[in-house]
Amino acid sequence: MPPPDNKFVAKAKAILEANDRNGYTVPTHRLYPFQWNWDSAFVAMGFAQFDVDRAFRELERLVEGQWADGMIPHIVFHDLSGADSYYPGPAVWGTSHTVATSGITQPPVFAIALRAVHDAAAAVDSAAANARTLPLYEAALKWQRWWYAARDPENTGLVALLHPWESGSDNSPAWDIALARVPTTTIKPVVRKDTNHVAAAMRPHDQDYARFIHLVETYADVGWDPARQWATAPFKIAEIQTTAILLKAGEDLARFAADFGRASDAADLAALNARTRAALLAQWRPALNRFVSRDLVSGADVDASTHAGFVPVLALDLDAPVARAMVAEMARWSAGKLGGLPTTEPGTPIWEPKRYWRGPVWAVINWLLVDGLRRNAHAVFADQLREATLAVIETTAGFAEYFDPDTGEGCGGEDFSWTAAAYLCLRD
Numbered sequence: 001m002p003p004p005d006n007k008f009v010a011k012a013k014a015i016l017e018a019n020d021r022n023g024y025t026v027p028t029h030r031l032y033p034f035q036w037n038w039d040s041a042f043v044a045m046g047f048a049q050f051d052v053d054r055a056f057r058e059l060e061r062l063v064e065g066q067w068a069d070g071m072i073p074h075i076v077f078h079d080l081s082g083a084d085s086y087y088p089g090p091a092v093w094g095t096s097h098t099v100a101t102s103g104i105t106q107p108p109v110f111a112i113a114l115r116a117v118h119d120a121a122a123a124v125d126s127a128a129a130n131a132r133t134l135p136l137y138e139a140a141l142k143w144q145r146w147w148y149a150a151r152d153p154e155n156t157g158l159v160a161l162l163h164p165w166e167s168g169s170d171n172s173p174a175w176d177i178a179l180a181r182v183p184t185t186t187i188k189p190v191v192r193k194d195t196n197h198v199a200a201a202m203r204p205h206d207q208d209y210a211r212f213i214h215l216v217e218t219y220a221d222v223g224w225d226p227a228r229q230w231a232t233a234p235f236k237i238a239e240i241q242t243t244a245i246l247l248k249a250g251e252d253l254a255r256f257a258a259d260f261g262r263a264s265d266a267a268d269l270a271a272l273n274a275r276t277r278a279a280l281l282a283q284w285r286p287a288l289n290r291f292v293s294r295d296l297v298s299g300a301d302v303d304a305s306t307h308a309g310f311v312p313v314l315a316l317d318l319d320a321p322v323a324r325a326m327v328a329e330m331a332r333w334s335a336g337k338l339g340g341l342p343t344t345e346p347g348t349p350i351w352e353p354k355r356y357w358r359g360p361v362w363a364v365i366n367w368l369l370v371d372g373l374r375r376n377a378h379a380v381f382a383d384q385l386r387e388a389t390l391a392v393i394e395t396t397a398g399f400a401e402y403f404d405p406d407t408g409e410g411c412g413g414e415d416f417s418w419t420a421a422a423y424l425c426l427r428d
């Protein structure tokens with residue numbers, strides 16, 4: 001039983017409603033005026049707490065952007081009236097889908113959200129829930145297959161990212177070495193808009209943006225063809241956070257396949273999940289008490305100390321000593337900090353408590369970790385993260401995009417949709 005509604009619940013719902021744009025939700029007004037992929041998945045789970053129809057709608061609108069090859073892009077530009085406040089817009093991406101979209105993707109939280117939305121709907125009317133879910137299941141399964149075909153053509157079990165934006169953790173220190181190899185040259189000038197809305201000290205550097213756009217232009221140049229991108233990509237990371245989310249999505253899809261009597265889908269998913277489970281487990285590094293990604297250009301481990309090293313807990317059933325070591329490491333990072341787990345290890349030279357994905361706390365990351373910790377029988381630490389997230393929102397940060405772990409200050413965009421969704425779901 002969730003606790004009774006309070007004024008923060010009312011505010012969280014009001015934020016989701018205010019950020020609604022005819023069935024999809026913008027992450028925040030002005031800074032992000034379109035539909036973002038993994039934001040929408042989190043938002044759908046938030047809506048599922050009080051408006052299941054609207055929750056389904058969020059996912060349906062995201063699928064309008066799905067490409068013929070199965071990819072669901074990281075941004076769907078449904079309505080260009082706000083285009084002036086965001087860069088890069090559709091002209092920079094140069095893609096050719098019917099609805100304008102970006103050309104890269106984002107972590108596949110979609111199927112996880114679909115499971116949650118379906119289950120909320122099925123509690124009221126199971127047949128209606130299944131009917132609404134089925135087309136979304138098909139879309140999610142198509143995207144799942146795309147990930148394996150396009151981003152793991154050598155069948156390693158780990159999927160690769162070709163752009164830091166695909167990780168959702170744009171300027172994470174995890175990309176520093178790999179991104180430094182990407183030229184800062186661009187064909188068209190880079191015209192940032194983000195720093196019109198948010199202090200530059202909280203955002204990625206200009207050099208990062210130059211490299212981000214260099215990559216966009218490189219892939220646009222090969223017509224966004226997955227095989228040609230794979231062959232030419234100067235940035236290629238077999239990434240553990242995305243792979244863990246994909247595996248959790250694969251588990252949720254496998255349950256749907258069983259529910260819907262789709263035996264052949266179920267067999268395919270079981271094989272893919274098993275391969276990925278083994279590959280992910282092999283990325284555990286006992287000396288670091290974390291999992292690590294692999295840089296496919298250099299062949300080296302990505303050992304920067306970022307939160308991504310813990311996210312595999314979401315989709316694995318870890319041996320007890322491994323889980324204990326990981327939890328102890330997470331506890332060390334978050335000791336004396338506010339809001340939950342910082343995205344970079346505090347006190348290290350790479351740690352910047354206010355600069356976007358280089359140190360602040362993000363409610364949705366805490367949320368993924370809470371789910372994984374519960375799965376791995378670490379309910380006590382899960383509860384600490386959960387309570388820290390709720391407390392920072394209620395006391396200092398409000399529903400900001402992210403939080404400074406030293407001060408509890410809210411940073412980035414205000415009235416942020418995924419922070420509102422996290423609040424609603426973590427109260428459960």
Ligand code: 2M8
Nearest residue numbers: 027032036038039165167168169170
């Ligand atoms: C941030 O990323 C966008 C690019 O996708 C940006 O900085 O312009 C990230 O925090 C990402 O994870 C998030 O999905 C997006 C919208 O909230 O903003």
